[in-house]
Amino acid sequence: MTSERKTAEATKGYFGTFGGSYVPEQLQPRLDELEAAFESAMADELFEREFTRLLKEYVGRPSALTYCANISRDYGGGRLFLKREDLNHTGAHKINNTIGQALLAKRMGKKELIAETGAGMHGTATATVAALMGMRCIIYMGAVDVQRQAPNVARMKALGAEVVSVTHGQQTLKEAVDAALDAYIARPDAFYLLGSVVGPHPFPTMVREFQSVIGREAREQFLEREGKLPGHVVACVGGGSNAIGIFSAFLEDADVGLIGVEPAGRGLDTNEHAATLVKGKPGIIHGFRTYVLTDENGEPSPVYSISAGLDYPGVGPEHAHLMESGRVTYVSATDDEAVDAFRIMCRNEGIIPALESSHAVAEALKMLPALSKDETVLVNLSGRGDKDLDTVLPLLGVE
Numbered sequence: 001m002t003s004e005r006k007t008a009e010a011t012k013g014y015f016g017t018f019g020g021s022y023v024p025e026q027l028q029p030r031l032d033e034l035e036a037a038f039e040s041a042m043a044d045e046l047f048e049r050e051f052t053r054l055l056k057e058y059v060g061r062p063s064a065l066t067y068c069a070n071i072s073r074d075y076g077g078g079r080l081f082l083k084r085e086d087l088n089h090t091g092a093h094k095i096n097n098t099i100g101q102a103l104l105a106k107r108m109g110k111k112e113l114i115a116e117t118g119a120g121m122h123g124t125a126t127a128t129v130a131a132l133m134g135m136r137c138i139i140y141m142g143a144v145d146v147q148r149q150a151p152n153v154a155r156m157k158a159l160g161a162e163v164v165s166v167t168h169g170q171q172t173l174k175e176a177v178d179a180a181l182d183a184y185i186a187r188p189d190a191f192y193l194l195g196s197v198v199g200p201h202p203f204p205t206m207v208r209e210f211q212s213v214i215g216r217e218a219r220e221q222f223l224e225r226e227g228k229l230p231g232h233v234v235a236c237v238g239g240g241s242n243a244i245g246i247f248s249a250f251l252e253d254a255d256v257g258l259i260g261v262e263p264a265g266r267g268l269d270t271n272e273h274a275a276t277l278v279k280g281k282p283g284i285i286h287g288f289r290t291y292v293l294t295d296e297n298g299e300p301s302p303v304y305s306i307s308a309g310l311d312y313p314g315v316g317p318e319h320a321h322l323m324e325s326g327r328v329t330y331v332s333a334t335d336d337e338a339v340d341a342f343r344i345m346c347r348n349e350g351i352i353p354a355l356e357s358s359h360a361v362a363e364a365l366k367m368l369p370a371l372s373k374d375e376t377v378l379v380n381l382s383g384r385g386d387k388d389l390d391t392v393l394p395l396l397g398v399e
């Protein structure tokens with residue numbers, strides 16, 4: 001092997017020093033096969049055409065750009081806009097990625113999809129595309145999340161998926177990923193449909209590609225409506241797929257501020273949060289190098305957020321790079337701030353946001369008063385909050 005090829009291979013799948021593939025030896029050939037299939041699909045105009053057709057006819061894209069007139073009037077300051085991923089079929093951005101990966105699975109001749117899920121939105125989106133494409137579907141979900149996101153468990157079952165409740169460790173998203181990776185290794189014919197820009201190469205690159213439609217649409221819609229780009233783009237960060245999806249179209253626009261919002265749970269000074277970039281350090285988790293929240297033994301630490309889709313002790317490797325390069329700023333919002341933002345979005349705009357997305361709304365509400373009238377904030381409203389009503393209504397004192 002020439003040293004040039006070695007260098008090219010060593011840097012493949014890396015964002016700065018983050019990313020890569022740190023997996024058991026028997027898994028690497030399957031990831032190589034996946035990468036080759038992805039690259040060939042990307043070069044195939046028919047694949048692109050079918051992906052775009054399904055996004056339009058099945059998902060309902062383009063999703064709307066909504067101006068929040070009431071909040072903008074009451075808070076200030078700057079003007080607030082939402083990119084409405086909550087209006088997609090199945091109610092979140094997750095469907096964009098599952099359509100892309102399921103088409104890839106079909107192209108590879110696969111008949112079984114496995115996936116992890118936290119909030120159940122990715123599980124529901126995976127069960128949906130499995131039904132659409134006639135594939136078997138197994139979803140791994142932490143037992144705690146099975147309880148707190150029950151409406152989505154019912155949806156997955158209605159769609160014909162098997163939901164496996166994972167009962168080890170904290171019984172949330174990290175354990176669901178552990179179980180799905182184990183199943184992927186044990187089932188050589190299955191396709192692992194990963195739900196965020198995490199995991200070993202090529203997943204972060206592939207999921208980014210399938211979610212980049214959010215940013216392309218938002219950029220075009222904003223330019224058409226306002227005649228200029230947004231001043232600030234804000235998105236919540238769990239694994240980081242909705243954030244990368246919208247940020248990707250603005251990375252080269254130095255005047256557009258990009259802000260990722262992590263879950264501060266019960267506070268950054270407690271151990272009950274999942275603010276990986278804000279409080280973690282570089283390490284390896286689930287087969288890739290990124291920032292990780294670790295305990296005193298260097299193991300991924302227990303994490304917590306009111307929002308099942310955000311409580312993960314790692315984060316997409318591109319986010320780690322974007323933080324270190326200074327292009328994106330990462331902040332956090334607490335449970336209380338997210339619940340308050342949820343209430344304000346419901347009562348003032350008639351939109352019920354997912355608790356995950358409410359973290360991004362909370363940051364926008366902090367920003368608006370300090371901005372001038374001609375400044376704008378675009379929030380990626382990654383999903384709808386029907387699934388969260390059992391959690392939130394008691395906190396709002398609603399019987």
Ligand SMILES: Cc1ncc(COP(=O)(O)O)c(C=O)c1O
Pocket residue numbers: 092093118119120121122195196197236237238239240241242243308309310354356357382383384
């Ligand atoms: C509505 C919604 N938003 C955001 C997320 C977080 O995922 P990501 O950071 O990959 O966008 C989830 C995860 O389940 C979700 O359901």
